[in-house]
Amino acid sequence: MPLTSNNPHDPVDIAVIGAGIIGVACALRLARQGRRVVVIDHQDPGQGASFGNAGHLATEQVFPIADLSILKRLPAMLMDPMGPLRLDWKYMPRAMPWFMRLLLNLRPAPFQRTVAGIRALNESSLGAWQRLLQAIARADLLKEDGSLLVFERPESRQAIDGLQARMRQQDVPVDLWQASEVREVAPQLSEHLQGGLFFPRTGHFLDPYRVVCELVKAARASGVQFIKQQVVDGRVQQDGVSLLTHQGSLTARQVLIACGAHSARLTNALTGKKVPLDTERGYHLMLPHEHERLPFAVTSLERKFIMTPMADGLRLAGTVEFAGLDSPPSMERAWQLHRLSKGLFKHDLNAEAATPWMGFRPSLPDSLPIIDKVCDGKVLLAFGHQHLGLTQAAVTAEIIGRMVSPVGATTVHALPAVEAYRLGRF
Template sequence: MLENPQPEIDIAVVGAGIIGVACALQLARQGRRVVVIDQQEPGMGASFGNAGHLATEQVFPIADLSILMRLPAMLMDPMGPLRLDWKYLPRALPWFTRLLLNLRPTAYQRSVAGIRALNESSLSAWQRLLATLARPELLREDGSLLVFERAESRQAIEGLQARMTQQQVPVDYWSADAVRKAAPQLSERIQGGLFFPRTGHFLDPYRVVCELVEAAKACGVTFLKRQVQDGQLQAQGVTLITDLGRLAARQVLIACGAHSARLTQALTGKKVPLDTERGYHLMLPHEQERLPFAVTSLERKFIMTPMADGLRLAGTVEFAGLDRPPNMQRAWQLHRLSHGLLRHELSAEDATPWMGFRPSLPDSLPIIDRVCGGKVLLAFGHQHLGLTQAAVTAELIAQLLSPVYMPQPAGLPALERYRLDRF
């Protein structure tokens, strides 16, 4: 397989996270011979430790103009919710410059439209995908709640509700009494919140990847543990150079998240402005029954998601690149942030910290495209919405490759917004 000049592989998928595996399954179900390659076991990257929230309500880009005022704190506060490692600043500066340029009104609205189009299709796409696995129970479609504690935050909450309504995001304002009735474990300090009924959470994001892997294997997909070091376009397709030799395929799908830029440039010649939001979580194994659904704090800027194995505290964004070691104090800071948010403090006994890389582009939109004469497919850059948008991304990739006579799910977003050539 590793030295075949006439490819027997139809598509080599580089990346065994939630997006790569979901795409591989869809493509195999179209009758293609698919190989998935990753240097880790499937699902062990960002897909392992995400917040587990199906965040269809999050239709706004990762930053707004207030980031300019927050920049000093980002550089100085190592425990802040948004952190920029000052040693990484020279490398991050071009990316942040492009981020700021995308906050201009026209570009910002283009980003909102692109995120919203994917998010509006995400829940139904996940319902279809989980139905094919006969595992719909992995997703709890029970909504999510954004709470606030300070009276002066009410104006911000009402403003956010108005913006959400303008974008046709289903949202309800809940009084303090309504919050306590639905989630009695929350503190009396809660003044109210916004409830998003068309969201949900996954009981175990890693288990979802494992279920997709098993379904993909049943469809003939092969999983290889390799490190892809380079790639070359050939007359008959693509050759991938791995640490264990060469692998030839008619097409390649690059879906390796924050690690996608180098291979994309090698194959397409395009230098993609991809950076990483380093995200942290703290898993509390003795808190399975504390909350009925995912709860986010407006002021504290983190989320608590109930899962099968405990309560996951997640959030914070750190810009420090792919190479610097994790600062696990940021994960433990999430437990400190929870103090006072619930009636009784959360138990951190046997808690486990984690850090992973969210792939982010400066316009907050992913790249979903087919280039190089159809030999190279791209599906990366979903920032903190990778889990949310994985199923619809897989349908879009399948749509890019399917014959026109094959039926497609209705309502899929147009792909023009997500093209590589926008950079």
């Protein structure tokens, strides 16, 4: 069956594969540029990683998830199922080629390219989100009130000072807070905290899933269609792209692959390129009875997890698990987040009626996404944003919009150059 827009005589311009935050943001952008757009996903919009992310607009996180110390941590990653960075030993044979690429990208020159690439996207992310939310009249969903990284041990002060220096070298706005300043702003935190780093140009979303829903609502109003089907194959043709689903054959002039951790197979089918895409499995624990504990997102340096205040309670999130797409979730890792919170507050958090969750963060070994236009412009790519998908979604949509409509300014705002995010780097 041919894929058509609301008017059966008008062929669809762009089929977006993936109804997460990046796919939906891109679809809305393209529709408002006059394109006829359809979004295809086997799930309802926002039901993947976009549903359960930490909700933190993490513009300060300009460094890769790992450094060379990962070699020393490898035994603990394999042996400790509750550790902040875990590699399932059963998945190790499949993961090792990816980890070898990661290690190669930690050499000085590629590491600096990675940092520059992440920083370029992050520096544009807050402004892009402001524009996007204002365009759908939902600026209230984002609280631009900063975030805080706290530390508990006096001996951690050296690490805090080092991180502050590295952040300033990358022009990341950061302030060192003493313990008294932390207590003044977040009085429910433990008095044992030594201080922290405050990042003023960050923020948090009150409900990440609601953000997706509001973008879907705006996209539908702009003519975007949403189809609940699973794309199983595809091929590039002379006049466009043909996609195969379990329900039949779909065609469009262009395709945007934005299905996160599930993007590698379709990318290979359409472009012939095998991308080294893996998944950082992330967990959260939602505490519905905690509404007044924190004024903004707070991360623990030593415990390596984040706590974000949201409309429906307090979300504890973090940890990275490498176990692939097929292994069942280890929900004990989500409950471990509550145990990690003990001692960070004057009174322990209430975990009554708490709900655990796990999702797949798409990750490439150089910690940069793929944002590109290939196959004579018929195939667009926007995936691999690792744990920064929410942060970088709005600016990615603007970049994709520029790729589709390069003639005539689609935005008056400066956007990052795309060379660092090309498919051809693999």
